[in-house]
Amino acid sequence: MNGLHATGSPYAPHTDETLTAMLEAVGADTVEDLFDIPEAVQYDGEFGIDARTERETRQLVRTILQRNADLTELLGRGQYGYYVPSVVDHLSNRSEFLTSYTQYQPEVSQGFLQALFEYQSLLVELTGLSIANCSMYDAASALGEAATLAKRVRTTSGHRVLIPELLSEGRRSTLENYVEGTDLTVETYATADGNVDLEALEEAVDETAIMIYAENPTIRGTIEEHLAEIGAVAADADALFVLGTDPIALSLLQKPADVGADVVVGDASVLGLPASYGMGLGLFATRESYLRQVPGRLVGASEDATDRRAFTLTLQTREQHIRRERATSNICTNQAWVALRTAIHAAALGPDGMIELAKRGVTRAESLAADVDALVGVKAPVHDRRHFREFVAHVDQPAKAIADDLERQGFAVHVVGEHELQFCVAGVTDDELDAFVETLEEVL
Amino acid sequence: MNGLHATGSPYAPHTDETLTAMLEAVGADTVEDLFDIPEAVQYDGEFGIDARTERETRQLVRTILQRNADLTELLGRGQYGYYVPSVVDHLSNRSEFLTSYTQYQPEVSQGFLQALFEYQSLLVELTGLSIANCSMYDAASALGEAATLAKRVRTTSGHRVLIPELLSEGRRSTLENYVEGTDLTVETYATADGNVDLEALEEAVDETAIMIYAENPTIRGTIEEHLAEIGAVAADADALFVLGTDPIALSLLQKPADVGADVVVGDASVLGLPASYGMGLGLFATRESYLRQVPGRLVGASEDATDRRAFTLTLQTREQHIRRERATSNICTNQAWVALRTAIHAAALGPDGMIELAKRGVTRAESLAADVDALVGVKAPVHDRRHFREFVAHVDQPAKAIADDLERQGFAVHVVGEHELQFCVAGVTDDELDAFVETLEEVL
Amino acid sequence: QYEPLLVEKDRTRVEIDESPLPEDLTRDDLELPDPSEPELVRHYTRLSQMVYGIDSGPYPLGSCTMKYNPKFTEDVASLPSALVHPDRSEESIQGTLEVLARLQEYLEVIGGMDAVTLQPPAGAAGEFVGIRVAAAYHEHTDEGQRDEVIIPESAHGTNFATAALGGYDVVSLPSDEGGRVDLEALEAALSENTAALMLTNPNTLGLFERDIETIAEMVHDAGGLLYYDGANLNALLGRARPGDMGFDVMHYNVHKTFATPHGGGGPGAGPVGVVSELAPFLPEPRVRNADGGYELFAPEHSIGHVHGYQGNWLVLVKAFAYIARVGDDGLTDSSAKAVLNANYLASQIEYDVPYGPFHHEFVASAGEQDAADVAKRMLDYGVHPPTTKWPEIVPEALMTEPTEIESKETLDQLAAAFNAVAEEGAEILESAPERTTARRIDQTSAARNPRLSWHALEEE
Amino acid sequence: QYEPLLVEKDRTRVEIDESPLPEDLTRDDLELPDPSEPELVRHYTRLSQMVYGIDSGPYPLGSCTMKYNPKFTEDVASLPSALVHPDRSEESIQGTLEVLARLQEYLEVIGGMDAVTLQPPAGAAGEFVGIRVAAAYHEHTDEGQRDEVIIPESAHGTNFATAALGGYDVVSLPSDEGGRVDLEALEAALSENTAALMLTNPNTLGLFERDIETIAEMVHDAGGLLYYDGANLNALLGRARPGDMGFDVMHYNVHKTFATPHGGGGPGAGPVGVVSELAPFLPEPRVRNADGGYELFAPEHSIGHVHGYQGNWLVLVKAFAYIARVGDDGLTDSSAKAVLNANYLASQIEYDVPYGPFHHEFVASAGEQDAADVAKRMLDYGVHPPTTKWPEIVPEALMTEPTEIESKETLDQLAAAFNAVAEEGAEILESAPERTTARRIDQTSAARNPRLSWHALEEE
Missing domain, CATH: 3.40.640.10 (Type I PLP-dependent aspartate aminotransferase-like (Major domain))
Structure with a gap:
């Protein structure tokens, strides 16, 4: 109806005729009469935002975004640009999924509830823990929520949250914000050659520790070798062992339940989302015993009036809209649609495909490390550990200068030290890795 | 299930286990045993086509297609690259639409049938004729079908099909193929300054003419001024007046029923499809009296067992699957999904938007003609007519050389004579037109 | 489920005025549906939900090769x-x-x-x-x-x-x-x-x-x-x-x-x-x-x-x-699985399949039943029926082609639908389908009184 | 409409072997659904069809501003x-x-x-x-x-x-x-x-x-x-x-x-x-x-x-x-139409709206009826109900926000649903909904016996 010369909202359907009829029905002369805003706070300025046609708007955004350089990204450190199969887009963009609200009327939301139930089940299988919520914002906020869970479930007088010194700034800082309103304090413990320094950790842990956080793989790509020991240290101190990881790593690496993890957090969108400038999906799984203290929404099975299986949001008395200031979290809008995508991506891969993808994360990273180690002026990997998906390399020249050169040649890498670069193979094709090694050799 | 290392078809679901069970059920040892192909004609060679992952395949096609130059296309002559609103893609790609078959089971195809009914109705409104089928392949094949219709409905001894000398090669040649199996012959009549030469036409028409074809707008972008007269000539000779046009032109130009058209053909995908290398949608509308002779599928309203309105394919006794060699056409698979897109695009524009788009076809073409006419060495338009969407310009220099220069500068135009270029504004933005005029001036 | 025509919801007749062309080159007016974008989207979304596609379930139309479309x-x-x-x-x-x-x-x-x-x-x-x-x-x-x-x-x-x-x-x-x-x-x-x-x-x-x-x-x-x-x-x-x-x-x-x-x-x-x-x-x-x-x-x-x-x-x-x-391997595997699927499905249904050995499709006979009715009734079991009444060499033909993309489970579901219908009497069959968007549609009325556009509906 | 869990259709347990890592760094196995791509597509396509979205119809959830998403x-x-x-x-x-x-x-x-x-x-x-x-x-x-x-x-x-x-x-x-x-x-x-x-x-x-x-x-x-x-x-x-x-x-x-x-x-x-x-x-x-x-x-x-x-x-x-x-004009027009729509809808329904003048949303009271039941019953009329039982200042609150994207026709359809339910007795309301994919779902059972994964369902 709006043709090419719309005024007003292009999405409001009112014609002059219906407008008149509606105003008459409500007894107003003009729409303005319906507003009850004191004159003093009325706004009569203009935003200065020109309306555009749909085509012009698409052109505008495209033009702006084309200012991004087209780089092959060997980037990771918590965010991964795996290839996302086409079915994930096509199915998750089905508009019933995309345009629906939270499932407060389950009778007309069974499809989304079931998808979220399948997502929860995926995480239960991957972690070995019995409870997974149906999403938090991202890995960082899930970590923050884990700390508040620790606060609620640990009745000891503890207040210390222990995190590794090697941790992404975003995660550490977000965690600190989450605990700022509590009496908890965040402290780091030392790492040794990319893994947890077990001795240092043991020393740091006492009865005031209520939570120990570790990651597998670590931010520098090393596979943590002492998970069971960390679990034991935590158990001895009656502290919660919170493990940071992700669904692809979990497909191959140790099952968290087997090493004593109480909570698993991380970014589940490694499955389901391409690199999206840090947009994620907070994975949150825990033991059944903490069920009533879990933050976030939970989908459960139930029965409908005809005794058929049906799904519904459940245990909502934990949530803010019921319990207000005594809720287990303030989260309301979450990342449900990303969880849907993750479930679809996992199903598209199947267990075989997920394991294979994980194995390739090991073999391809280690093979790339060997390739760059063979170059003069590079030593890789820096850590004498097994690696998953990425690794740190020592370069004799200043790392930043090499990274800049690489960027000019079309490759993005992490600078993680004055003479340290980090390379990640996730989502990068073999051909691109070959080209990268060649280019690295050239710019050295 | 196929993970990263599938063999065989990635879309066949069989596991080793189900394969065994199924072979047992059919009493075969191997799948090969089920084939009843004489050894002499068995193929044991290889096609030499490597299987690829989905990602690799996408990459392959993308890489190949990137060999196309990125040009602003001032191209028309029967195919137009109008902007297609985003809703058209999103709705027509709903997989129920996209992956369904012809509606031979109407009880589970109501949605598609209704959409095609709405498409037919759109054409009825645009042409003023009472019957429109739910698609032919493209404008050329619709023209061919119109000739065979003329053959069926004209009982005179006539055999001559008259077409304008200015006609696209694809349409003329396709028409000739369609009539090759009949006793019809295709003859051209003269045009005058881009329009039908009425006198020449009158001279050409006698009792042996069974069909007169004309276009509005013509292939050179002129608006035909003598439609009613052509209609009268055809009526006098008892020949079918077949008019070639399209839905955007019809939104503004004379209504075919008002000028005596018996059949309207053309490319309806000017609404609905972006430039798709010539893929189209054959528009076919005619008078009610020819209903039983119409080629192609028709959707009609009916009632279901509960007396509710329902839609169904109807008058199928005209079609090849029922009437075989006596069918009104051999068409089976048609362009239904494109017709769906056309209906959506039309509804997205609304009558206002369609008329506006058509008006802009006139004003922008004439404005561009004025702009290029102002350049030294260019005279435009060549024809002293009103223009729709495109026009021919005379250039003093060799046209091909100018077109080549323009292409190097990012613009594609038609070369239609040694010193004639043709420019079309459809789908080209104002900014792009400005840049074009500037570039043309530079390369002259 | 029922969805009006767009034109029944919202239409506008627009006069051609302020035209850049002289009046004798233009039409007088244009009357068409005029929905807002939200209403347009809902209309076609609802229509789509009234269509059975390959993504809805099995679609064993003989001679049509209804494969999954990647x-x-x-x-x-x-x-x-x-x-x-x-x-x-x-x-x-x-x-x-x-x-x-x-x-x-x-x-x-x-x-x-x-x-x-x-x-x-x-x-x-x-x-x-x-x-x-x-x-x-x-x-x-x-x-x-x-x-x-x-x-x-x-x-x-x-x-x-x-x-x-x-x-x-x-x-x-x-x-x-x-x-x-x-x-x-x-x-x-x-x-x-x-x-x-x-x-x-x-x-x-x-x-x-x-x-x-x-x-x-x-x-x-x-x-x-x-x-x-x-x-x-x-x-x-x-x-x-x-x-x-x-x-x-x-x-x-x-x-x-x-x-x-x-x-x-x-x-x-x-x-x-x-x-x-x-x-x-x-x-x-x-x-x-x-x-x-x-x-x-x-x-x-x-x-x-x-x-x-x-x-x-x-x-x-x-x-x-x-x-x-899919490459060589995928193409060759497609024919293998297509033929296996047809043979397996035929082996699981109670209708007679008079000719063989068949490959990717088979033609069963509905026998005393009307094949078209069988198809309508199969719709009630949530699957798409086969092509019917053709080729005529098989009486009451059910021409069935499952293609390679169906799993044994889906074929079993299809066979169950065939076999359930095979047991049913003419009365049930003739009144089928009952569970579809539209019930049995009157073909005779459609052809005898052709209404092929909204204009024709309004003239009634 | 009913769709099994993917895991109920097809699952595989895969042992971790031929791993590039030593055994003590890996898990033992992984058991997950393992559908073919066609089956995966059908599963999620069917699930999507069991969801009501903005593209399905009006969604007047108060405080949620359920607009059309271009x-x-x-x-x-x-x-x-x-x-x-x-x-x-x-x-x-x-x-x-x-x-x-x-x-x-x-x-x-x-x-x-x-x-x-x-x-x-x-x-x-x-x-x-x-x-x-x-x-x-x-x-x-x-x-x-x-x-x-x-x-x-x-x-x-x-x-x-x-x-x-x-x-x-x-x-x-x-x-x-x-x-x-x-x-x-x-x-x-x-x-x-x-x-x-x-x-x-x-x-x-x-x-x-x-x-x-x-x-x-x-x-x-x-x-x-x-x-x-x-x-x-x-x-x-x-x-x-x-x-x-x-x-x-x-x-x-x-x-x-x-x-x-x-x-x-x-x-x-x-x-x-x-x-x-x-x-x-x-x-x-x-x-x-x-x-x-x-x-x-x-x-x-x-x-x-x-x-x-x-x-x-x-x-x-x-x-x-x-x-x-949408620019300035579109933004300013949105608030106008949103407020008009809320006022118009409120004027057309029989439930009492105790507070005003309201803007983009209003809170009606279901009075003697249970607001949650009213919502369930509205589902039977093919529309999405408002937010219910909140804010508590209004007894049995029906918090309603139609947004600017709804047409008068759709608002009339919504009002008809409100008014139909307003006339209905407790028995009908309590047994609603009847025409939805799932009937009324037992919330107590879900919370008392939490089954939050397929593993939990299988343990039953």
């Missing part, structure tokens, strides 16, 4: 670089031409043909090209008058209609007892008037024409050409090639064999392959390699165009992507 | 150039940064705020940033101990939960007779302990807080900050700005006001705007213009991160596209 092929077809005008210079669309050239090569080797045109926009259009090429060939090489095309009784309706459109008389060929070409009848039908024999292999009963070499020899000896209808090619992929069997011309239904979506009836694409002797007669323009690039050319004796441009490009690029994805 | 915004968010890793150098992602910077500017002018952060991934996260910024500000400027946040009783639950998460004691504020802030109660609640007052305007009854200037003055006089909960901003677009009313901090719900899809519960985005005094406390990194380009920087007293990176980028780019599309 989603990624939609992505490649919507790449901006895929969307070019057909009148662009060859130099500026080397990518488009390369896709076409490579697809031609794929189809040549898959069919065992020497040259392929991609121009025909559908299977029937492919048949038409085949028949036109045959006619042009005979005209060019023969003195004699060849005005007959021989077609087996059980062939697709398009074969008959196409031959007639090409100006040929149709000579109908009865089947032998086993459901295959009757060689004696063929001998009788062949003459110096024979332009071509059109054959589907496996035929519409799913049976391989075992005597194909003899048939080819007979046709060729009579001076005729052998045409292969590619509708059933999925049965043979990687196992036998029409070119090796002696066929001279063939069409491929890429929307069947190569998994492009059927789109509710189209668009499809019907490329045509020929042996080298016929290549000079193919439609123009064709694509070929030239100097490390690609160019268009007109074959020497080309029949000209059968489409305004180069056919259904968006379909062709999807077919190219599909073949490039 | 399709083209999906297209821009899926541009390949939109998809970059967050650790890229600033130089290499100038496009991404420009979108963010321009969206910040849009939001600043729309809200009348001096600075905006886009990092919070949801409305509640925005509230948290607001509360943390307020805390940091007080810590930085005050000696006094401020440990209370005042929140009206009728406020969104997230306000309370957020204040608590921020370590504050919540002081609950009763409404006055008219449903607005009770100034006397506010006076009593304010003290030197007051960190902030969190307010929604229009409030959850749809009423504009007419005394907003006085309220602002009172809060500021007490040394507190005034927080604006942006959930209801759609009512005021182009007509009043929180910044002009004296608010110091606000969040925007872009998935409400700026039409990005709700996605079944998320992702959303909850940008936060502040007055200049508070800008130094905003989360890092922020984006700003620099030398004709864009750069990231850390505000002087930043509270740090509240998200691992920069929030929900894909949502933000859609919001940017929406605002750039």
Whole structure:
């Protein structure tokens, strides 16, 4: 109806005729009469935002975004640009999924509830823990929520949250914000050659520790070798062992339940989302015993009036809209649609495909490390550990200068030290890795 | 299930286990045993086509297609690259639409049938004729079908099909193929300054003419001024007046029923499809009296067992699957999904938007003609007519050389004579037109 | 579920005024639906939910090869670089031409043909090209008058209609007892008037024409050409090639064999392959390699165009992507699983299947039941029924083609639907379907009182 | 309609073997659903058909602003150039940064705020940033101990939960007779302990807080900050700005006001705007213009991160596209039509609406009926019901927000559903819904016996 010369909202359907009829029905002369805003706070300025046609708007955004350089990204450190199969887009963009609200009327939301139930089940299988919520914002906020869970479930007088010194700034800082309103304090413990320094950790842990956080793989790509020991240290101190990881790593690496993890957090969108400038999906799984203290929404099975299986949001008395200031979290809008995508991506891969993808994360990273180690002026990997998906390399020249050169040649890498670069193979094709090694050799 | 290392078809679901069970059920040892192909004609060679992952395949096609130059296309002559609103893609790609078959089971195809009914109705409104089928392949094949219709409905001894000398090669040649199996012959009549030469036409028409074809707008972008007269000539000779046009032109130009058209053909995908290398949608509308002779599928309203309105394919006794060699056409698979897109695009524009788009076809073409006419060495338009969407310009220099220069500068135009270029504004933005005029001036 | 017509919700009549054209060149007004974008979206979303597609469940329509349409092929077809005008210079669309050239090569080797045109926009259009090429060939090489095309009784309706459109008389060929070409009848039908024999292999009963070499020899000896209808090619992929069997011309239904979506009836694409002797007669323009690039050319004796441009490009690029994805192994596996699925499903249903051994499809008989009613009733079990009442050689035919994409579980579900209906009486069948969007639709009323537009509905 | 779990159709347990890692670093096995691609597609296609979205029909959830989500915004968010890793150098992602910077500017002018952060991934996260910024500000400027946040009783639950998460004691504020802030109660609640007052305007009854200037003055006089909960901003677009009313901090719900899809519960985005005094406390990194380009920087007293990176980028780019599309006129028209629609709908229903004049939403009372039952019964009429039983100030509340995208026709259809249910007895209501995919679902059983994964179902 709006043709090419719309005024007003292009999405409001009112014609002059219906407008008149509606105003008459409500007894107003003009729409303005319906507003009850004191004159003093009325706004009569203009935003200065020109309306555009749909085509012009698409052109505008495209033009702006084309200012991004087209780089092959060997980037990771918590965010991964795996290839996302086409079915994930096509199915998750089905508009019933995309345009629906939270499932407060389950009778007309069974499809989304079931998808979220399948997502929860995926995480239960991957972690070995019995409870997974149906999403938090991202890995960082899930970590923050884990700390508040620790606060609620640990009745000891503890207040210390222990995190590794090697941790992404975003995660550490977000965690600190989450605990700022509590009496908890965040402290780091030392790492040794990319893994947890077990001795240092043991020393740091006492009865005031209520939570120990570790990651597998670590931010520098090393596979943590002492998970069971960390679990034991935590158990001895009656502290919660919170493990940071992700669904692809979990497909191959140790099952968290087997090493004593109480909570698993991380970014589940490694499955389901391409690199999206840090947009994620907070994975949150825990033991059944903490069920009533879990933050976030939970989908459960139930029965409908005809005794058929049906799904519904459940245990909502934990949530803010019921319990207000005594809720287990303030989260309301979450990342449900990303969880849907993750479930679809996992199903598209199947267990075989997920394991294979994980194995390739090991073999391809280690093979790339060997390739760059063979170059003069590079030593890789820096850590004498097994690696998953990425690794740190020592370069004799200043790392930043090499990274800049690489960027000019079309490759993005992490600078993680004055003479340290980090390379990640996730989502990068073999051909691109070959080209990268060649280019690295050239710019050295 | 196929993970990263599938063999065989990635879309066949069989596991080793189900394969065994199924072979047992059919009493075969191997799948090969089920084939009843004489050894002499068995193929044991290889096609030499490597299987690829989905990602690799996408990459392959993308890489190949990137060999196309990125040009602003001032191209028309029967195919137009109008902007297609985003809703058209999103709705027509709903997989129920996209992956369904012809509606031979109407009880589970109501949605598609209704959409095609709405498409037919759109054409009825645009042409003023009472019957429109739910698609032919493209404008050329619709023209061919119109000739065979003329053959069926004209009982005179006539055999001559008259077409304008200015006609696209694809349409003329396709028409000739369609009539090759009949006793019809295709003859051209003269045009005058881009329009039908009425006198020449009158001279050409006698009792042996069974069909007169004309276009509005013509292939050179002129608006035909003598439609009613052509209609009268055809009526006098008892020949079918077949008019070639399209839905955007019809939104503004004379209504075919008002000028005596018996059949309207053309490319309806000017609404609905972006430039798709010539893929189209054959528009076919005619008078009610020819209903039983119409080629192609028709959707009609009916009632279901509960007396509710329902839609169904109807008058199928005209079609090849029922009437075989006596069918009104051999068409089976048609362009239904494109017709769906056309209906959506039309509804997205609304009558206002369609008329506006058509008006802009006139004003922008004439404005561009004025702009290029102002350049030294260019005279435009060549024809002293009103223009729709495109026009021919005379250039003093060799046209091909100018077109080549323009292409190097990012613009594609038609070369239609040694010193004639043709420019079309459809789908080209104002900014792009400005840049074009500037570039043309530079390369002259 | 019920959705009004758009025009019943919201319409506007707009007068043509302030037109840049004089009044005598314009229409007076235009009255069309005028929905807001949200309402438009809801309308078509609801309509879509009233359609059964491959993504809804099994779709075992015999002779239609309703395969899963891989989603990624939609992505490649919507790449901006895929969307070019057909009148662009060859130099500026080397990518488009390369896709076409490579697809031609794929189809040549898959069919065992020497040259392929991609121009025909559908299977029937492919048949038409085949028949036109045959006619042009005979005209060019023969003195004699060849005005007959021989077609087996059980062939697709398009074969008959196409031959007639090409100006040929149709000579109908009865089947032998086993459901295959009757060689004696063929001998009788062949003459110096024979332009071509059109054959589907496996035929519409799913049976391989075992005597194909003899048939080819007979046709060729009579001076005729052998045409292969590619509708059933999925049965043979990687196992036998029409070119090796002696066929001279063939069409491929890429929307069947190569998994492009059927789109509710189209668009499809019907490329045509020929042996080298016929290549000079193919439609123009064709694509070929030239100097490390690609160019268009007109074959020497080309029949000209059968489409305004180069056919259904968006379909062709999807077919190219599909073949490039699945490769040799995938193609060969498709025919294996398609044949296995048909045989397995047939073994699980209670209806009689009179002819065999069949390949990718079988034709069961509904016996005392009306096949059309059986189909309607199957809808109530949530599956799509087979093609019915055809080929007529099988009484009350249920022509069934599950394709390779169905799992044993889905086939079992289909068999359960067949078998449930097989037990039901005429009364239930005649009142079916009961659980669908619309109940049984009155075909007679639709045809007797044709209402083909909203205008016609409003005149009632 | 019923669809099994994927795992019930097809699953595989895979042992981890031939691993590149030593056994003690790996798990033993993995058991997951293992569908073929066609089956996967059918599964999720069927699931989607069991979901009611905005594209299905009206969705008048009060306080949720369920607008139509323009399709083209999906297209821009899926541009390949939109998809970059967050650790890229600033130089290499100038496009991404420009979108963010321009969206910040849009939001600043729309809200009348001096600075905006886009990092919070949801409305509640925005509230948290607001509360943390307020805390940091007080810590930085005050000696006094401020440990209370005042929140009206009728406020969104997230306000309370957020204040608590921020370590504050919540002081609950009763409404006055008219449903607005009770100034006397506010006076009593304010003290030197007051960190902030969190307010929604229009409030959850749809009423504009007419005394907003006085309220602002009172809060500021007490040394507190005034927080604006942006959930209801759609009512005021182009007509009043929180910044002009004296608010110091606000969040925007872009998935409400700026039409990005709700996605079944998320992702959303909850940008936060502040007055200049508070800008130094905003989360890092922020984006700003620099030398004709864009750069990231850390505000002087930043509270740090509240998200691992920069929030929900894909949502933000859609919001940017929406605002750039509709412009001033579209924004201002949205609030007009949203308010008109709410008033019109309220005028057409038989339920009592006790408070007014309301703006974009109204809260009707189901009276003797149970509001939750009313909602279930409305589902049977094919529409989505309003938010129910909240705010509690209205007995059996039906909190209704149709938004600007609904037509009079759709509103009439909604009113008809309201009015039909209003006439119905308790028995019908309690057994509703009857025409939905699932019938009334047993919430008690779900909570008493939590089955939260397929593993739990199998243990039963």
